[in-house]
Amino acid sequence: MQPFTQLTAVTAPLIRANIDTDAIIPSREMKTVSKTGLADGLFAGWRYTQIGGREINPEFVLNQPAYAGAQALLGGENFGCGSSREHAVWALAEFGIRAIIAPSFAPIFQSNCVRNGILPVRLGADEVAAIAGWVTANPVGNRVSFDLPQQVVTAATREFRFELASEPKEMLLEGLDAIDLTLKHSAAIASFQRADQTERPWIYDIGGR
Amino acid sequence: MSANTPQTLFEKLWRQHLVKELPGGVALLAIDRVFLHERTGSIALKSLREAGRAIVDPSRVFCTMDHIVDTLPGRGDDTQMPGGKAFIIETREAARAAGIHLFDVRDPDQGIVHVISPELGIVLPGTTIVCPDSHTCTQGAIGAFAWGIGSTEAEHALATGCLRMNKPKTMRVRFEGKLAAGVTAKDLSLVMISRFGSVGGNGYAVEYAGSAVEALDIEARLTLCNMATEFSAVTGFVAPDDKTFAYLQGRRFVPQASDWDRAVESWRQLRSDDGAVFDVEHVIDVSDLAPMITWGTSPQHAVQVQESVPSQAASGASEEGYARALAYMDIQPGLPLLGLKIDAAFVGSCTNSRVSDLRRAAAVLAGRQVAPGVRAICVPGSMAVKRQAEAEGLDHIFKAAGFEWRESGCSMCFFAGGESFGAHERVVSSTNRNFESRQGPETRTHIASPETVVASAIAGRIADARDLANLPVR
Ligand code: SF4
Numbered sequence: 001m002q003p004f005t006q007l008t009a010v011t012a013p014l015i016r017a018n019i020d021t022d023a024i025i026p027s028r029e030m031k032t033v034s035k036t037g038l039a040d041g042l043f044a045g046w047r048y049t050q051i052g053g054r055e056i057n058p059e060f061v062l063n064q065p066a067y068a069g070a071q072a073l074l075g076g077e078n079f080g081c082g083s084s085r086e087h088a089v090w091a092l093a094e095f096g097i098r099a100i101i102a103p104s105f106a107p108i109f110q111s112n113c114v115r116n117g118i119l120p121v122r123l124g125a126d127e128v129a130a131i132a133g134w135v136t137a138n139p140v141g142n143r144v145s146f147d148l149p150q151q152v153v154t155a156a157t158r159e160f161r162f163e164l165a166s167e168p169k170e171m172l173l174e175g176l177d178a179i180d181l182t183l184k185h186s187a188a189i190a191s192f193q194r195a196d197q198t199e200r201p202w203i204y205d206i207g208g209r
Numbered sequence: 210m211s212a213n214t215p216q217t218l219f220e221k222l223w224r225q226h227l228v229k230e231l232p233g234g235v236a237l238l239a240i241d242r243v244f245l246h247e248r249t250g251s252i253a254l255k256s257l258r259e260a261g262r263a264i265v266d267p268s269r270v271f272c273t274m275d276h277i278v279d280t281l282p283g284r285g286d287d288t289q290m291p292g293g294k295a296f297i298i299e300t301r302e303a304a305r306a307a308g309i310h311l312f313d314v315r316d317p318d319q320g321i322v323h324v325i326s327p328e329l330g331i332v333l334p335g336t337t338i339v340c341p342d343s344h345t346c347t348q349g350a351i352g353a354f355a356w357g358i359g360s361t362e363a364e365h366a367l368a369t370g371c372l373r374m375n376k377p378k379t380m381r382v383r384f385e386g387k388l389a390a391g392v393t394a395k396d397l398s399l400v401m402i403s404r405f406g407s408v409g410g411n412g413y414a415v416e417y418a419g420s421a422v423e424a425l426d427i428e429a430r431l432t433l434c435n436m437a438t439e440f441s442a443v444t445g446f447v448a449p450d451d452k453t454f455a456y457l458q459g460r461r462f463v464p465q466a467s468d469w470d471r472a473v474e475s476w477r478q479l480r481s482d483d484g485a486v487f488d489v490e491h492v493i494d495v496s497d498l499a500p501m502i503t504w505g506t507s508p509q510h511a512v513q514v515q516e517s518v519p520s521q522a523a524s525g526a527s528e529e530g531y532a533r534a535l536a537y538m539d540i541q542p543g544l545p546l547l548g549l550k551i552d553a554a555f556v557g558s559c560t561n562s563r564v565s566d567l568r569r570a571a572a573v574l575a576g577r578q579v580a581p582g583v584r585a586i587c588v589p590g591s592m593a594v595k596r597q598a599e600a601e602g603l604d605h606i607f608k609a610a611g612f613e614w615r616e617s618g619c620s621m622c623f624f625a626g627g628e629s630f631g632a633h634e635r636v637v638s639s640t641n642r643n644f645e646s647r648q649g650p651e652t653r654t655h656i657a658s659p660e661t662v663v664a665s666a667i668a669g670r671i672a673d674a675r676d677l678a679n680l681p682v683r
Binding site for chain 1: 228229231232233234235237239241248249251252255256262266268269290291292295296299300333335336341342343357358359360361362364365368369370371373375407408411412439441442443462463464465468469471472475506507526527529530533623624625626642644645646647650
């Protein structure tokens with residue numbers, strides 16, 4: 001996984017509440033059992049003029065030349081709600097998105113972001129709106145800076161501090177594989193299971209009929 | 210916290226699965242059961258195999274075919290979703306190679322993951338169960354800690370038997386009082402989400418309690434817990450009780466012989482102690498509730514069925530979100546929901562497709578007919594539900610009324626790329642999501658209880674099942 005430390009990026013405002021994972025990557029765009037080949041289908045319902053088509057909808061923010069190469073998004077409340085599909089995050093990452101600022105994230109989506117090198121930044125709705133106003137004035141020039149070690153987003157002269165628990169922060173900073181981290185605790189897991197097996201044998205002994 | 214401090218049920222579930230506290234407030238939690246399906250589980254199995262990692266305990270991993278598989282009679286591996294067959298075949302091969310339990314397309318126990326897991330006794334009180342599917346919270350109704358995860362986390366659970374997570378805060382929502390006739394668990398979910406918002410549960414593990422929840426049967430509790438994800442909660446759950454134990458006894462994967470008695474004895478401890486403190490507590494008086502229906506594109510956009518589309522101020526939506534929802538749904542403020550013409554009706558999904566749902570819907574339908582021009586579909590949640598419904602003759606009632614009677618699966622609860630309702634069609638649906646394009650490109654979904662769905666199908670317009678006397682009889 002690509003680590004995240006700092007980023008200064010063209011940031012596209014997509015401030016709608018409840019942008020769900022099916023809007024981010026419609027199910028019809030998940031064509032094979034794969035984590036790749038998804039960027040083309042990102043926001044397909046909004047990005048293209050026709051369902052399943054590829055004719056560009058010039059209105060959609062990510063299609064506007066000023067936002068070309070955007071690596072960050074500004075979103076509305078409950079960003080990433082709906083289906084748990086990690087394809088939404090894989091599509092965003094493949095498209096080049098590295099950070100998302102929103103007033104709130106759906107829990108599964110937020111955790112999927114962290115596991116794929118995308119920084120979820122939670123700020124107040126007013127703060128998100130303020131950043132959007134500044135960005136919109138000059139999308140190419142007004143780039144938003146993200147500093148994960150300091151937990152600060154900078155837009156114009158304003159700095160916005162954001163909260164992130166230490167585990168997701170570490171995972172993003174180091175680009176860590178959580179499985180490897182957990183396997184370091186194999187001894188603790190084994191001893192838990194030994195005790196638990198006596199306590200709750202039915203958990204482990206699944207006969208089925 | 211001393212041993213005598215009253216604990217919440219969630220605290221007990223958490224402690225029982227705590228393998229180790231890690232730095233930064235993260236816990237390593239033991240995962241008792243993993244469930245997968247062909248839409249998102251396939252990629253987890255494939256990716257794990259490509260990484261050269263093994264599943265620690267395949268006997269505790271289950272997989273079903275529900276999301277992509279067709280629900281048309283005579284179905285096989287071919288599906289209407291372009292490329293869908295490959296998902297089914299790859300999932301089957303990966304599941305067999307991994308040695309996990311598979312409920313394949315033609316398995317008599319096949320069905321929607323959150324319907325078959327309780328039905329087969331895979332989820333048990335006091336278990337942790339995860340699935341790369343957001344509605345895994347449904348299974349909390351059995352008294353389990355059940356939640357949806359992403360595919361990468363699923364790989365983690367498969368490879369380590371654990372998950373790393375920060376402890377959620379606790380919330381209790383007490384539904385107190387007696388439900389009026391015709392008001393159901395679905396309506397409780399919609400009332401809660403409309404009242405506290407679609408992010409009202411963000412960061413919380415939510416215990417549903419109170420006299421109205423105690424009075425619900427297990428299938429209704431599954432409906433209630435189903436929509437915890439639409440509340441943005443980590444999960445929702447209900448303390449297990451005698452009804453839970455009676456529901457589970459004798460099911461396929463429950464503890465056998467003497468283990469059963471021991472298990473039940475330990476499950477009796479799974480309740481919030483008197484005096485246990487929650488981070489947040491809400492109380493909802495249910496005695497004056499009515500059937501609910503959504504008017505917009507978020508589950509929080511819900512009102513009582515006899516009400517009108519609310520003003521922006523009353524809706525709690527932002528100006529932009531409100532305008533967008535009205536335009537999408539093609540409605541105006543002040544428009545009564547009752548009488549709004551519909552194109553389709555759908556009874557199905559992990560929210561409302563169990564046999565009790567079908568019984569209640571059939572009671573409204575009996576002797577009546579779907580209005581001309583309305584496409585009506587019923588999809589039982591599992592093959593076992595379908596068999597039971599057929600044994601009771603419910604299928605005849607649905608079919609005689611003009612409903613399609615399907616094989617089990619997710620079907621048109623969501624648009625997978627194959628079958629769907631048409632653009633701009635207005636669908637009254639017993640599902641859980643009314644998002645834009647959820648049931649097909651540009652479909653307009655109103656979610657409601659199965660009773661409201663079938664009453665609307667008969668009327669050809671949004672209708673209130675409590676007005677049964679006014680619904681035309683064939
Ligand atoms: S029935 Fe619908 S909500 Fe439930 S698991 Fe299937 S697609 Fe998801």
